[in-house]
Amino acid sequence: MNNAGFLKKIGVFSPSVAAGKRVLIRADFDVDAPKGRIPDDLRILRVLPVIHACLKAGARVRLIAHRGRPHGTHVKSLSLRPVAKYLERALKRAVPFVSDPFADGAERTYEPAPCLLFENIRFWPGEETNDDAFGAELARWGDLYINEAFANSHRAHASMVALAAKLPAYMGPALYDELRSLQLVRDKPKRPLVAILGGAKLETKMPLLKQFLKTADAVIIGGVLANTIYAFEGDEIGKSRSEAVPAGRQDKSGLNTSSLLRSKKLHIPSDVVVVKSLRGSSRRTVKDIESVDPDDYIVDIGERSMKHFSELLNKAGTIVWNGPFGYTEVPEFARGTKMLARAIARAKAISVVGGGDVIAAVGAKTLLRTVTHVSAGGGAMLAFLTGEKLPGVEALRR
Numbered sequence: 322m323n324n325a326g327f328l329k330k331i332g333v334f335s336p337s338v339a340a341g342k343r344v345l346i347r348a349d350f351d352v353d354a355p356k357g358r359i360p361d362d363l364r365i366l367r368v369l370p371v372i373h374a375c376l377k378a379g380a381r382v383r384l385i386a387h388r389g390r391p392h393g394t395h396v397k398s399l400s401l402r403p404v405a406k407y408l409e410r411a412l413k414r415a416v417p418f419v420s421d422p423f424a425d426g427a428e429r430t431y432e433p434a435p436c437l438l439f440e441n442i443r444f445w446p447g448e449e450t451n452d453d454a455f456g457a458e459l460a461r462w463g464d465l466y467i468n469e470a471f472a473n474s475h476r477a478h479a480s481m482v483a484l485a486a487k488l489p490a491y492m493g494p495a496l497y498d499e500l501r502s503l504q505l506v507r508d509k510p511k512r513p514l515v516a517i518l519g520g521a522k523l524e525t526k527m528p529l530l531k532q533f534l535k536t537a538d539a540v541i542i543g544g545v546l547a548n549t550i551y552a553f554e555g556d557e558i559g560k561s562r563s564e565a566v567p568a569g570r571q572d573k574s575g576l577n578t579s580s581l582l583r584s585k586k587l588h589i590p591s592d593v594v595v596v597k598s599l600r601g602s603s604r605r606t607v608k609d610i611e612s613v614d615p616d617d618y619i620v621d622i623g624e625r626s627m628k629h630f631s632e633l634l635n636k637a638g639t640i641v642w643n644g645p646f647g648y649t650e651v652p653e654f655a656r657g658t659k660m661l662a663r664a665i666a667r668a669k670a671i672s673v674v675g676g677g678d679v680i681a682a683v684g685a686k687t688l689l690r691t692v693t694h695v696s697a698g699g700g701a702m703l704a705f706l707t708g709e710k711l712p713g714v715e716a717l718r719r
């Protein structure tokens with residue numbers, strides 16, 4: 322495959338450049354950590370190979386990452402301490418936790434440490450404003466820089482952009498894999514291309530939906546996105562969550578929201594699972610969408626829709642999926658989403674799946690066994706697939 326599109330003037334990291342150096346690795350450790358435990362560790366697992374490679378090459382590793390959106394203030398619940406503990410177990414070595422990398426003398430204190438992790442970099446305001454002086458402060462900690470944070474590469478933040486300009490900068494192997502897999506789906510999909518979009522945030526997903534309605538052969542919609550379309554069409558959705566449909570602006574091709582949502586390529590569940598309360602123990606009933614009552618919650622897709630979607634997926638050459646199909650916060654309502662994952666596993670297509678909610682609902686281990694590529698990125702995956710340039714990748718070009 323021609324990689325020139327995203328690799329032009331970018332060096333992919335190789336261990337030989339790290340020998341004896343201090344390596345700053347920007348990782349994406351934006352993971353949930355209830356009570357200090359990390360149920361979904363996919364994002365951390367993705368960074369371990371490059372850490373191992375650097376350590377083996379005799380480099381000293383300095384890890385920079387964020388959790389959540391503290392917007393320049395210290396928020397204890399968003400500390401990266403649980404990740405430092407996780408790393409100590411995974412790497413079988415001490416991983417000192419630098420709670421203030423900008424404190425006087427911090428750099429000297431930690432100089433000999435082979436591997437260390439900084440506190441959540443978004444605790445400092447300079448990160449999100451891409452402050453140049455903040456990038457320079459970070460650069461003092463390293464001799465070279467690796468971006469191994471695909472999931473944050475759509476953010477023009479200091480540890481992604483300002484810092485990358487100050488040191489020899491490389492693309493990490495996991496970032497390379499992400500871009501290669503997503504580029505294939507975006508630019509050279511094996512036909513038919515079936516796109517699956519679920520979850521919420523229609524406004525954010527609208528550009529991707531528009532693009533897939535032009536480039537894909539079928540677009541399957543579920544979750545809150547489907548509820549939004551039912552409501553837009555005037556169907557009763559009871560107490561189910563839906564969103565405002567963005568105003569009917571026309572795009573360059575003259576399409577507006579309502580004509581897009583009525584496209585023949587669009588496949589929306591015709592039957593749904595409803596409940597009267599959002600407890601997992603609630604009695605589930607399958608109804609045609611036309612029969613939903615005002616006191617119903619739509620929580621999953623029905624069998625007939627599943628069968629129809631499975632048939633589409635069976636014929637697919639490429640499948641790309643972002644966003645769950647039910648109210649998957651409650652495991653009992655994740656059945657449709659899990660069945661969809663099984664249907665993708667049975668299909669002989671190249672498949673790319675992303676978004677934290679799908680990964681949480683189906684399980685990273687299951688997905689890694691059954692699909693061609695599991696993307697660690699949510700927003701970054703959407704941005705790349707819609708053709709946006711990722712600032713964190715652009716910053717690596719020389």
Ligand code: 3PG
Pocket residue numbers: 349351389390472473476698699700701
């Ligand atoms: C993500 O979870 O998608 C990344 O870590 C980026 O986080 P953000 O959406 O808070 O910028």
